[in-house]
Amino acid sequence: MKAAVMRGIKDIRTETVPDPVLEPHGVIIKVKACGICGSDLHIYKRDEQGTIFGHEFSGEVVSVGDQVKGIAPGMRVTAVGFRPCGKCFWCSQGKGHRCSNMALLGYQFPGAMAEYVHIPFAALGRTVFPLPEELSYEEAASVExxxxxxxxxxxxxxxxxxxxxxxxxxxxxxxxxxxxxxxxxxxxxxxxxxxxxxxxxxxxxxxxxxxxxxxxxxxxxxxxxxxxxxxxxxxxxxxxxxxxxxxxxxxxxxxxxxxxxxxxxxxxxxxxxxxxxxxxxxCLGGNFPASIELLRSGKVSARPLITHRFTLDQAAEAFRAQLQDPGAIKVMFTMD
Ligand SMILES: [Zn+2]
Ligand SMILES: [Zn+2]
Known part of the structure; x- marks a missing residue:
């Protein structure tokens, strides 16, 4: 599949990388929209190799691990991506969502600036959130x-x-x-x-x-x-x-x-x-259900914030715009 990959200081390239591999507790999502985050830019300025960014995203579920309940292919979703460590107190209690040493999507493992993304810990309503019909993929990528x-x-x-x-x-x-x-x-x-x-x-x-x-x-x-x-x-x-x-x-x-x-x-x-x-x-935390409802009800609008849209092939250009264009607020990859 295609992905935007870090290859050095302010050097991001669209490359072909291996497709993600489905794990028993995971889902694979075909990415439809993904925003560039300020946190990505901090790393973009450093000499990083191989990172695939992207934690503000939405898409369509294409495959579902056999341990996952309530999520089916074809669902339009946004998701929180992390991988529990499997070793800490919370993980040993089967509460991976509280893991104190979790790896983060788009940093420690490949994110959604790609055609497909793997969410290793998929739990309906906890890490994977179905989208109401009214929400576009672009708005859904603004939920995070x-x-x-x-x-x-x-x-x-x-x-x-x-x-x-x-x-x-x-x-x-x-x-x-x-x-x-x-x-x-x-x-x-x-x-x-x-x-x-x-x-x-x-x-x-x-x-x-x-x-x-x-x-x-x-x-x-x-x-x-x-x-x-x-x-x-x-x-x-x-x-x-x-x-x-x-x-x-x-x-x-x-x-x-x-x-x-x-x-x-x-x-x-x-x-x-x-x-x-x-x-x-x-303050460090999020609330996806409340945010989805704010967008659905129209009380909050993503529209004034999304200033630039690029395809995955334009990854280098997209990151330059987010970093340098004084008019840039949120730069978004759209995959349709
Ligand atoms: Zn972010
Ligand atoms: Zn843990």
Whole structure:
């Protein structure tokens, strides 16, 4: 089959690789759409050999292992891909979905930037999720990143009359804006840098959009909240300056959701967090069923975020666009 394979620093090639082999607890899916994730780009910049990315995807089940229940060929699905270690406490209890040492699809074993992908641990409703008819394959490939935004925002349980700032307007931040909207939050402030993403933030429902390249986000938020600051900050950028802004713009008793992945350790003065009684909440997780329902009901739309579409044969071009094109938000492979 055809797949996009890493062959060195920023070198990705469309090659012919062996077809995946079906395992007893696995399913093989014919891939219909697959997004490039920010996490893929971190590795794309390194000298990696042989990695096949792709964990934000959807497709049609073509074969099913004999130990798998309730999943049949022909089903339209999206899925979470991991391989349980088989050795840890949870695996020894038969609870592979809680494995503490799992290998991840698209990193430790081949992902969905290929014609077919093998999901080694297929459990209906737990790792493999059937798609409602209303969902296109492209939308279904957006469930994974949306699920991270949903999981994170849900940790804060925001109320409609609260104000919430979203820092960092990549895909996770832009979905966070839409999820906040779906919670009924009426005062959403969004801060980011690129023109295309600032426009998308407006389209996603942000009430105040702050260009962090030309404005001080903290001052802008204070201005827009009569110097009160916001109830909750969703920190999706993972930078020292956005972390500092989050602490500075959160009001007394406020919450800071730490969603963005920090590539560097932080230095920070905890005193403002102490004196304002702030809650810092780490967020790592997803919720596929809730995200599928948000897309199905139309409360969240993938449309403003998908900016580029490529075929598998254009893998090199697709990765260049995701990394370099200032207009790129989500670059998607479509296989039909
Ligand atoms: Zn991702
Ligand atoms: Zn395990």
């Amino acid at each position: 990143p949306l699920s991270i935004s949903y999981f994170s925002v849900n940790r804060a349980q925001p109320k409609p009359d609260e104000s919430v700032a979203v820092l960092g307007l990549g895909v996770i931040g832009l979905y966070a804006v839409q999820v906040l909207k779906s919670f009924g939050v009426t005062r959403i402030l969004a801060s980011g840098r690129r023109a295309a993403r600032l426009r998308a933030a407006t389209e996603c429902g942000a009430d105040v959009v702050i260009d962090a390249a030309s404005q001080d986000p903290t001052a802008a938020v204070m201005d827009a909240t009569a110097n009160m600051g916001v109830n909750t900050v969703v920190e999706c950028a993972g930078q020292q300056d956005t972390f500092d802004q989050a602490v500075a713009m959160a009001r007394g008793g406020g919450k800071i959701l730490l969603v963005g992945i920090y590539e560097q350790p932080l230095t920070w003065d905890p005193l403002p967090a102490i004196s304002k009684n702030l809650s810092l909440i780490g």
